[in-house]
Amino acid sequence: MATLRRPSEQGWDRRVQWPLVVVSLVFVAAYAWPILDPELSRGVKRSLSTVVTLTWVVLTGEFVTRLLLARDRWAFLRHHPLDLAAAALPIFRPLRLLRLLSLLTLLDRVGRGSLRGRVGLYVAASVTLIVFTGSLAVLDAERGSTGPIQTYGDALWWSLETVTTVGYGDLYPVTTTGRVVAGLLMLAGIGVLGTVTAGIASWLVERVEDEGEQEDLEHGNAPATATDVQALREEVRRLREELAQRGRAGSGGPPA
Amino acid sequence: MATLRRPSEQGWDRRVQWPLVVVSLVFVAAYAWPILDPELSRGVKRSLSTVVTLTWVVLTGEFVTRLLLARDRWAFLRHHPLDLAAAALPIFRPLRLLRLLSLLTLLDRVGRGSLRGRVGLYVAASVTLIVFTGSLAVLDAERGSTGPIQTYGDALWWSLETVTTVGYGDLYPVTTTGRVVAGLLMLAGIGVLGTVTAGIASWLVERVEDEGEQEDLEHGNAPATATDVQALREEVRRLREELAQRGRAGSGGPPA
Amino acid sequence: MATLRRPSEQGWDRRVQWPLVVVSLVFVAAYAWPILDPELSRGVKRSLSTVVTLTWVVLTGEFVTRLLLARDRWAFLRHHPLDLAAAALPIFRPLRLLRLLSLLTLLDRVGRGSLRGRVGLYVAASVTLIVFTGSLAVLDAERGSTGPIQTYGDALWWSLETVTTVGYGDLYPVTTTGRVVAGLLMLAGIGVLGTVTAGIASWLVERVEDEGEQEDLEHGNAPATATDVQALREEVRRLREELAQRGRAGSGGPPA
Amino acid sequence: MATLRRPSEQGWDRRVQWPLVVVSLVFVAAYAWPILDPELSRGVKRSLSTVVTLTWVVLTGEFVTRLLLARDRWAFLRHHPLDLAAAALPIFRPLRLLRLLSLLTLLDRVGRGSLRGRVGLYVAASVTLIVFTGSLAVLDAERGSTGPIQTYGDALWWSLETVTTVGYGDLYPVTTTGRVVAGLLMLAGIGVLGTVTAGIASWLVERVEDEGEQEDLEHGNAPATATDVQALREEVRRLREELAQRGRAGSGGPPA
Incomplete structure (x- = not known):
């Protein structure tokens, strides 16, 4: 975290x-x-x-x-x-x-949510900000060059196809600055793909494990919990106490 | 769920x-x-x-x-x-x-299947519907524009290369509406990639864990189950009963 | 399996x-x-x-x-x-x-290997076969059309950029048959990406869990195994036996 | 490993x-x-x-x-x-x-870090080296051909869009050697995507499991540890000792 x-x-x-x-x-x-x-x-x-x-x-x-x-x-x-x-x-x-991302920590304090939900929120917000700022930066670099990106609409569309790694090639940067911005967008895209996949995988693994545990419970194969063992210790402790009592009773007077 | x-x-x-x-x-x-x-x-x-x-x-x-x-x-x-x-x-x-997806809940009620199987079915059906409706929507937006997507066959082929994030660039939308539709298809594609990967990962993790558990079983390293501890409590309970019986027998008359 | x-x-x-x-x-x-x-x-x-x-x-x-x-x-x-x-x-x-894949089951019988290794082998072999047969099929469909794929070298290169979802767009099919073949290659590509990721994820999850278990072992936090509980039952059984013996000794004659 | x-x-x-x-x-x-x-x-x-x-x-x-x-x-x-x-x-x-990667094992000996961190470091370093050497190799192959890759800047940009599987198609190799290099870059790209995703997935799965364990601890549902069972065996052993002492005391002289 x-x-x-x-x-x-x-x-x-x-x-x-x-x-x-x-x-x-x-x-x-x-x-x-x-x-x-x-x-x-x-x-x-x-x-x-x-x-x-x-x-x-x-x-x-x-x-x-x-x-x-x-x-x-x-x-x-x-x-x-x-x-x-x-x-x-x-x-x-x-x-x-990207500093605006720090606003999300406010949301974090107010709202509650699963770890997956919060990670998803950060990723969605980061990507949105990265796409919008990437569009601005690439337009600033490309405007006036011989490249095909010349309006903000085009820059936004190009950011979208870059961050999703689709890359039609109808638009692409030609300046060095534009290509550095593109590299950052591509890395962001890999991060998004990875986080979406990881989120779904983590959800699936958890659900499948839950189903397995449910089955284990029904067949008595659930792992012993610390509470189970605690109950057993209680049982043994009471046994010792009873023995101690009987021992005292036994030494208090002859059995016959 | x-x-x-x-x-x-x-x-x-x-x-x-x-x-x-x-x-x-x-x-x-x-x-x-x-x-x-x-x-x-x-x-x-x-x-x-x-x-x-x-x-x-x-x-x-x-x-x-x-x-x-x-x-x-x-x-x-x-x-x-x-x-x-x-x-x-x-x-x-x-x-x-997409409302037709609700028909899948009918299948869900009739058939039985693993969670992974049902998730896979939903994803496959959603993607098929998204590709077909996306093709319709993009053709509606692009027809008459200067863009290269002008027939339903082309629109379908473009949807396929977009949703798989291949994006050759032989076809691409040029209108704003077409690009919004493209964005939805790209997001759907990321979802598909993520779900396929997550499904395979979840299957692999489960199988590898099963193999590990099998080995643990063979080497006596399986975790203690609640049933194991229950059997032990039964043992201790019987011990106490025997002691109690002997105690009663002992105080009922002289041992010799 | x-x-x-x-x-x-x-x-x-x-x-x-x-x-x-x-x-x-x-x-x-x-x-x-x-x-x-x-x-x-x-x-x-x-x-x-x-x-x-x-x-x-x-x-x-x-x-x-x-x-x-x-x-x-x-x-x-x-x-x-x-x-x-x-x-x-x-x-x-x-x-x-793809029938040649059945040859892999022979390898499977001779060699031994982890589940991950065998899955990886199947995937690598399937992809190689799919790329080669896909190249043949697409060349068969595209030769004579107006599309850019006209030699086997080009078809092979196109298959490679399709199956890895790179899709430069220097080559692309224009016939319906060619596009159906492309669709199969794209699906195969998604499967490959998914399996590679799943394999790495499964390996990482296992290693990280192993490290966690190692730490648990060192701090005595390893889960109780069935063997542990079995040893405890043995202890209680011996206690009962000793009690039974003493009881018999006690009833066989006066303690003094 | x-x-x-x-x-x-x-x-x-x-x-x-x-x-x-x-x-x-x-x-x-x-x-x-x-x-x-x-x-x-x-x-x-x-x-x-x-x-x-x-x-x-x-x-x-x-x-x-x-x-x-x-x-x-x-x-x-x-x-x-x-x-x-x-x-x-x-x-x-x-x-x-790539032999320079062996320098990373030096870092490995000095620094300490989580498995995920070390895997991430290897992958990042490998990709950087692969992108730079791939650019050199592709430029060597393409220079003088009719293809669009003719400067090192272009070769580097092309490597980046290939390894991230974006593939705009503004640049692509046309020689066989260049395409073999491209294939290696694409495979490296799939490996990167897979490792990034696997790293995030492994982190998420671990965190979600930790949260589950925390909850289990709070509700007394944590699995019994070997230490728990060890403590119980200690209890039973003391019980046996006390019984043995009392037995000896009992046989040493008449209780009354």
Whole structure:
């Protein structure tokens, strides 16, 4: 579960969570707007670019703060590869949106659910965010190139066929940045396939085992529980007590 | 198993099941005919369109009735996302055919089988229905567009390569509606891959465990069953009884 | 294991196995030759066609004989869908080659191996045969059409990218027969993916459980075995015997 | 674990490991340089070709030595199919790089980790090496052909979409050698998908079982451990001792 909750950083996390979500949304809006509407005037574009830089400074500053607060900094870096990449490399910036995943931990606190259900929820939310941010990033990289991905609709459709590993080939990235984004989407797709399969497999294995246990119960082949053995010890203890009593009674007076 | 049988609605379900299957088939025939034969005369097309609207009203009415009868309406909506989509959005209308899956519950009542077998049957039937209805829906969306999918044969072949995530790219949808249908087919494909894998994995895990248990049995390492412990308690109980008898015999008269 | 060995038919199977393998190989040679070398003279082509028909009669006759010998004929048909398809439909004829899989049962008798190993061997052999026969069948269907698959090398390459669900789209079938063959290859591919994953999953689950059991053993948390309880019953039995002896000694004479 | 560590050859392995890693790196440098820079002068190309031949002789000689040292030579060949192929067939030569995987066993000795973690590390490292060597090999085969793969960047991108089974089809090999390399990449991709899925499945199954055991513990339904039964035997033994003492006390003098 280590990847789902990280208790050591929860104090800081809780205080800055909501402001960071707001900053992330501002970042995404300022990042996405000029990509989705390339006809914007120069002035607006420059202002949005400033907003992107400012929010990037805030988000990276927060990441560095958390890194300095962490007890084991190497472990922290190892567990936050996406944050590290987003802080270091401009092309990973849209991954900032993944921070919104932390909102799911709120759901986690309120709702209850099976482990499988929660894992499924994380995966579905991650994939949705990855597809949307991947579309933005690939459109940003491909627009203006000779590649076939030139509108957000196309980028979204391409993300979908990539993440499901279908890959028709009607659309594909041609720039290096676009291909790096594609690689991340493919890895995400393998993760999704794996998690869906694992979820169904775990459900099936559990159900089949339950059926087997039910049968065992009906045929008296259920494994002995600690409670069974406890009852037996109780029986033996009472036997000893009775013997002790009789022994005392026996030594209290002659049997005849 | 919650997704396979829903006991709370079985009363209403049983009475309306057969009429609904008939209405669904009429709906599908009236929906599919003008798609498969675009040369139909205007009058026939208009009549079929009326039949589609009427059956849609009946099927949606039935869905609303079941929603009102449900004890927990939010849970009901959450468990019937396809029905909800089919009632609300015209492009999901062909999903009505999925209602035919309810016929499988009849098979379920008659036949017996392992959980794996029943899950496999549901998946195979769902995929077959999804491929056929997906072909219809995508052809309806793509016909007349500039895309390469223009005949039912092509639509069927495209559905097959999409649901298996092969995706040659000789055919692909270009309209938004067609791409939404493609997304549903891809998700269905991931589900199929996952269920097939999970079924084989569950079978293998079970067989390997059985072999391990067989070996354990031969080496006397089988876990103690509740029956084993029960036999032991019986032994101790008899010991106590004998002691009690001897004790009574001992205090009843002198031993010599 | 029902799908791997079918004990009820082993008597007949053993006697006709070798002749059938020879007939199958003759069938395949006569079937494949004119596909691989379309420049053959008319006379040779006609002779090979006669050989295909004759071997088809023999192989189908053998299938019908086994069907008549089977105790439960519906079950027999249900367990041999490929044989049934190959007997009934000309396009499934190359599936005859799958009969060579029965040779693996010979290996099975000689060698010993884990269940996983044997399943893996069957899958690897089936896929190899399916890829080679699928290439033959698709080339037979596509040669002369407007599709891009025109040589055996291309057909083999196409089979490989189909069975692994990669599907570049540089080659794809355009005839209905070719697409049916493609569908079979895709299903085989899903089966392969599923079996490989299931094999690895089963191995991992077993190893992780073994590690857990090892730890349990070291901490004394291993489940009680039937042998443990048996030892305890022995202890109680001896206690009863001693009590019985002392009781007899006690009643044989005064303690002092 | 047989495939991860092979204890029988560890003596020889340990002494030659580091020299072989150096020879492998020299081999790869001499092999890759003319592929990545086709503008090299003839003299340099000839020298590099000599280096490739020399290192090939060393690496193959080492393989033959290990084969002769092995107790069971057939088993050795069966467990080293890649080494055999690399020694026998020129197109498999880049697989020599896979020898670098043996460096992971060093990590293995230093670090500790769960089985899943180590399997994941092997798979990730193998895939990375396979993608890079596959790109080299395919570029070597395709450069100069009419196929679309003509630069190392394209070859790397093509490897990535092949190993994840996405297969857009914007790039594909057209030479036989290139297609054999593609086949190896596809098989590697299936292995990756399978291992990722198996890892997640094994984690989920374990966690769900742990939750079940936790619940069992809370409800006293945990299986009886060998320790439980041991405690019970101790109880019975003490009972026998007390009886024996009382018996001796009883026979030592009259109770009254």
